[in-house]
Amino acid sequence: MDSYSTKQLVEQDLKYIWHPCSQMKDYEELKPIIVDHGSGVKLYDKDGKEYIDIVSSWWCNLLGHCNPAINAAVKEQIDKLEHVIFANFSHEPAIKLCEELMEMIPKGLCKFNFSDNGSAAVECSLKMAFQYQYQTGKPKKKRFMCLSDGYHGETIGALSVGTMDLYAKIYKPMLMDTIRIQAPDCYRCPYGKCRDCCQCECFEHAEKDFELYADETAAVIVEPLLQGSAGMKMYPALYLKKLRELCDRYDVLLIADEIATGFGRTGKMFAFDHAGVSPDIMCISKGLTGGYMPMAITITTQEIYDAFYADYSEGKAFMHSHTYSGNPLGCACALAVQKLFREENILENAQKRAVYLNNRLNERLGDYKHMGEIRHLGLINAMELVKDPSTKEGFDGGLRTGYSIYKKALEKGLLLRPLGDVLYFNPPLIINEEEIDKAIELCAESIEEILGK
Numbered sequence: 001m002d003s004y005s006t007k008q009l010v011e012q013d014l015k016y017i018w019h020p021c022s023q024m025k026d027y028e029e030l031k032p033i034i035v036d037h038g039s040g041v042k043l044y045d046k047d048g049k050e051y052i053d054i055v056s057s058w059w060c061n062l063l064g065h066c067n068p069a070i071n072a073a074v075k076e077q078i079d080k081l082e083h084v085i086f087a088n089f090s091h092e093p094a095i096k097l098c099e100e101l102m103e104m105i106p107k108g109l110c111k112f113n114f115s116d117n118g119s120a121a122v123e124c125s126l127k128m129a130f131q132y133q134y135q136t137g138k139p140k141k142k143r144f145m146c147l148s149d150g151y152h153g154e155t156i157g158a159l160s161v162g163t164m165d166l167y168a169k170i171y172k173p174m175l176m177d178t179i180r181i182q183a184p185d186c187y188r189c190p191y192g193k194c195r196d197c198c199q200c201e202c203f204e205h206a207e208k209d210f211e212l213y214a215d216e217t218a219a220v221i222v223e224p225l226l227q228g229s230a231g232m233k234m235y236p237a238l239y240l241k242k243l244r245e246l247c248d249r250y251d252v253l254l255i256a257d258e259i260a261t262g263f264g265r266t267g268k269m270f271a272f273d274h275a276g277v278s279p280d281i282m283c284i285s286k287g288l289t290g291g292y293m294p295m296a297i298t299i300t301t302q303e304i305y306d307a308f309y310a311d312y313s314e315g316k317a318f319m320h321s322h323t324y325s326g327n328p329l330g331c332a333c334a335l336a337v338q339k340l341f342r343e344e345n346i347l348e349n350a351q352k353r354a355v356y357l358n359n360r361l362n363e364r365l366g367d368y369k370h371m372g373e374i375r376h377l378g379l380i381n382a383m384e385l386v387k388d389p390s391t392k393e394g395f396d397g398g399l400r401t402g403y404s405i406y407k408k409a410l411e412k413g414l415l416l417r418p419l420g421d422v423l424y425f426n427p428p429l430i431i432n433e434e435e436i437d438k439a440i441e442l443c444a445e446s447i448e449e450i451l452g453k
Contacts, residue, residue: 006046009034030407038065041431043415051410052439054425055417059228059260060291063340064430070290070336077332086114086326093331100338101299104269106256106278111305113298113318114325118259119153121283121296122221126157127320128281128300129219129253135307135316138251144176145209145220145252147183151229152221152257161221164229179213181206181220183227184235187373187384188392195375200239206246214250219281221255224271225377228260231422232382234375240275253280253304259296263287263337264347264429267354267378280304288330290337295330350429354379357425357436364440370451379431382424383443385451395421401450408446414439416446423447 004012013032018024034046041064043051053061063070081091098112113128115121126144133141146152146161153159159168160176168175182205186195193201210217224240227233247254256279261271265287268274272282281304285296310316324330340346358376365371365383372386385401387393395401402418409416416423423443427436 006034009046030410033410040064041428041435049413051413051415052435052442053415054427054439054443055415056426056428057291057415058286058417059265059426060286061428062263062287062290062337063346064428067290067336067340069340070292070333073332073336074292074329077329081328083324083327083329087321090326091328091331093328093335094326097331097334097338100335101297105299106270106272106282108278108301109282109299110302111300113300113320114327115296115298115322116294116324116327117153118257118283118285118296119155119158120322121259121285121298122152122158122161122255122257123155124298124320125221125255125281125283125300126161126219128298128304128318129255131318132253132304132307133218140216141218141252143179143213143216143218145179145181145213145217147222147227148180149183149227149230149233150221150223151227152223153259167229179209179217181209183230183233184239185233186235187233187375195234195236198236198238200236200242203239203242206243210246210250210252214252217250217252219253219255220247221257223257224261225266225274226261226271226380229419231384231419232375232380232424232426234377234382237274237276240272241277244275244277244279247280255279256282258282259285264341264350265378265380265426267351269347288337289333292333293327293330294324295327295334346429350379353429353431353433353436356433357381357427357431357440360436360440361425364444365447368447368451368453370447379429380424380426382422385421385423385447397421404450405446408449409442412442412446414442414446416443 010031014027035043036046037044041053043053043065084091113124115124144161146163148163151162151164156174159171160178162168163180184202191201225234225237244254256272258270262284263269272279281298281300283298289295308316308318357379358381361374361381366374370385372384372389372392375382387395402421402423405423406416406418
């Protein structure tokens with residue numbers, strides 16, 4: 001490839017590339033930033049400008065960009081085996097990865113179905129739940145429940161169990177008919193409670209919907225504790241305990257979408273660990289490979305697996321496949337991630353940094369006139385900006401307040417990428433205190449230039 005200047009690269013990018021989750025007309029003003037390399041929590045563009053990647057490049061970069069240990073694992077694996085069909089063939093990295101994951105996943109999960117991205121893992125979980133119910137004599141259980149404001153990916157099944165109009169509204173004629181349970185809204189709690197001391201009074205919505213629809217429901221899918229795309233909305237672990245009990249009572253499978261919450265993001269290895277209960281099916285991706293390779297796994301129980309185990313002539317096999325299932329390079333990355341967790345006390349150190357980060361954010365930004373709430377779960381911190389904190393009234397969406405702050409932050413060298421008017425920090429778990437302090441200061445300066453203090 002010929003060497004291009006930054007200007008030429010930008011021109012060629014806009015000529016050819018349709019970027020994800022973007023209104024491309026915005027790129028007329030805010031041109032694409034051409035990243036040249038990365039190291040740790042930082043990215044560097046072609047002109048050498050530094051950016052703190054405080055959002056982990058869409059929440060997947062777990063242990064820093066170009067982590068030497070993961071780099072080495074990829075280099076070693078690529079000279080052995082880059083890919084092999086995963087039907088009737090296997091390889092050592094995939095087998096070892098399953099063995100290691102068994103040591104950390106919620107109790108009862110034990111069978112691993114590989115795919116290549118989070119949406120695919122969700123599709124797999126829905127099909128698995130549907131077919132399980134059919135093959136265990138419950139053919140009426142065809143529908144799915146999900147929480148309002150949920151997000152589970154962009155494919156048709158995943159969009160069907162997501163409920164955010166931003167992503168799904170135009171496609172509604174294509175989507176499945178799902179049952180939407182009113183989700184917890186702890187910041188604007190209609191019961192006047194707080195997430196740290198309530199009894200999940202809002203769970204009455206789930207109880208009513210189960211009473212009405214459980215007989216026709218195959219499974220309920222949730223983002224445990226954290227509804228990410230809804231604005232990092234957080235709810236108590238007690239909700240998951242109650243949901244587990246309700247699913248058991250009505251014979252409904254519980255699917256945990258841990259794609260964004262897995263691998264230490266919430267302060268524990270998985271969000272369900274906070275509740276001390278297990279789902280029937282769990283989807284993982286993003287941090288699984290440290291953000292290096294597209295890989296996902298749908299993990300389920302022996303009981304569900306057994307419902308598919310029969311002579312071929314019975315037609316019970318799970319005929320679901322992905323070309324890149326069990327890719328050896330992805331498995332090598334994931335194994336390197338697990339080794340780093342074991343050898344470098346990643347989770348313990350991240351828990352300490354989480355306390356520091358939240359304390360510093362509250363000290364620096366907590367009294368800003370438009371700061372509605374700073375909520376946190378592990379290293380994830382969400383700052384909800386509102387027009388009036390006393391009434392919790394939000395800004396007019398047409399103002400794109402969060403987007404304006406995002407642009408300011410980019411000028412200063414901070415990658416924020418807000419969710420509406422919710423700014424959030426979701427950094428790699430290896431971030432240090434100096435990097436935290438700098439990111440907070442750049443964020444504060446950006447808010448002040450748009451909204452004042």
